Amino acid sequence: MEPVGVLGRLAEWMEEAAVDAALVTHPVSVAYLTGFRAEPHERLMALVVRPDRALLVVPWLEEEAACAAARGVEVRAWRDGEDPWAVVGAALGRPRRLGVEKAHLTISAWERLQESVQEGEPVDVGAEIRRLRARKTPEEIARLERAARITDEVTERALRGLEPGRTELEVAAALDLAVAAGGAVTSFATLVQSGENTARPHQPPGDRRLRPGDLVLVDFGAAWEGYRADTTRTVVLGEPDARQRELHGLVLEAHDAGIAAVRAGVTAGEVDEAARSVLRDAGLGERFIHRLGHGLGLEPHEAPSLDPGGGTVLEAGMVITIEPGVYIPGWGGIRIEDDVVVEPNGCRVLTRAGRGLRPDAP
């Protein structure tokens, strides 16, 4: 993908913070800073940023792709059997103050680096990268919009096509196939839950077959050029009963209230509370067992986190999910999730598939 032009902004920060070399090891940060997206698994990939140069160290298997994708950085590939930490150490050049991603670099890696750095504590360059990543550039928002558009199309078609007898796994695989047919990839492992399984927000799809009257919850997204949509819809297979209608209506009201509360300058906790209070007032406060939402972009979950009481101040350009839900063990759960861009005076909703309980009548 095209880099979004943030390497220079990181270098400015390094100069201000008197950090003379930074080691970036989180593959998502590497993608963000260079445009090169890769999952090197257990092999080391690292970006060394110094005032005068940036060097991307990659496993040999990634060399061709790295050279083609990464802009404005040199690429140095290492082969299986070589010691990649020696390559990184040489590139670092014994900095006085080293920046690392403290929330990604492991103790083992830090021990491997000891020979290459001078004494002293490393500085956390990861916090700055997360701060930069949280406020999306227009190019990033355009990718998220495209991801949302594909997601919406898949959602509407998939929900209309739900039929009794199919398993959750089959529905999930069909969703993934539709995402692929749209030229995209899935943002994360697609969740499809049915019946009482919908009461467990993280339960992966299984071999339970859909039955008439079931709640069916679908939580998935398409990713475009690395940028991930994330949406949830809950529908009923057939005619909803009174309780399904009532709880769905309340979740919808909480969802609307959350979205209405989003604008630059409010805290994450204030937005969470706007949605949570709707459910609390209806006696369902204890049934809303997770935060209201999270940032998204190159990762399906990233900064900011919309926790109860969370103090993070929302800024224009942040992209977040709003996803209230209620979960009643033995009965089921209902969640509605959309992606929104924070704007100075409100927000813009990116995912726009119908939110109704009946997929044919949104």
Added chain:
Amino acid sequence: MEPVGVLGRLAEWMEEAAVDAALVTHPVSVAYLTGFRAEPHERLMALVVRPDRALLVVPWLEEEAACAAARGVEVRAWRDGEDPWAVVGAALGRPRRLGVEKAHLTISAWERLQESVQEGEPVDVGAEIRRLRARKTPEEIARLERAARITDEVTERALRGLEPGRTELEVAAALDLAVAAGGAVTSFATLVQSGENTARPHQPPGDRRLRPGDLVLVDFGAAWEGYRADTTRTVVLGEPDARQRELHGLVLEAHDAGIAAVRAGVTAGEVDEAARSVLRDAGLGERFIHRLGHGLGLEPHEAPSLDPGGGTVLEAGMVITIEPGVYIPGWGGIRIEDDVVVEPNGCRVLTRAGRGLRPDAP
């Protein structure tokens, strides 16, 4: 899934190593030690092991599933907005010697733990867990066998069904659907490459359409109860040409040689060399650009690593891949990969789909 009874073995090791508390944070290690598989994403999940008790700290969303799955451990759930590190700190009880997973615990996490531990360097309990994990129990091998059986069925059906005009992404999605229909999940992101794309071993599937005469490479696997098969086949769409036949024959020979070299007591490097020398003798040494294989189990890549020159001694019960390949930029690549269990006097091949270049005539 059922735990495989290794928590006691870890406790024995801790006693020998005078480690009075261990903090296990890698979700795969938690699954291995307790039977509870979860992907908590950015939320903290940690297993605290002490001589007298084991406590599993999980996000509230995972509480029900953790209580149902984890055996022989207490479960303590924390809610969004709470500080999970305070819970972990209390459970650790200020140990004199603390074991952590150095290759998983980040510097940030270690800093959060400082208040809860006494002075001194942590001990790496992760190395012991990896050592335990590398030698599979009979229960683990049974799961890998089941995963291999599903994988083989999907492979053979998928390769026979390849048709010109379909995109790589569509073929990959169809494979995933077939894995789901078999009641399993995919081991990792399915790779489908065609034509010259087969020269790039890690390139994800794209919108290139299959054409007659193409090499088509499929690298995927089914996972059963968390245990992951991993297999690669390369076929030709239609009638193979002379070069495709020649190179495929050499890779097949290298594959056979690698498998023939596997037995308890040899080093990883010796097995790598057995396969690599076949390709080197044919003038293709520089075209085999990766290690011969890797361990697999709860992770698609785990110990041991079969690197050139690698000194790890293979032990009975280890499960590894054997996957030689040749990659020629602009032309394409061929790789054949199977999963084998190391035995005292040889090995047993788990994945057994036909390895031929023509899917209809293996």
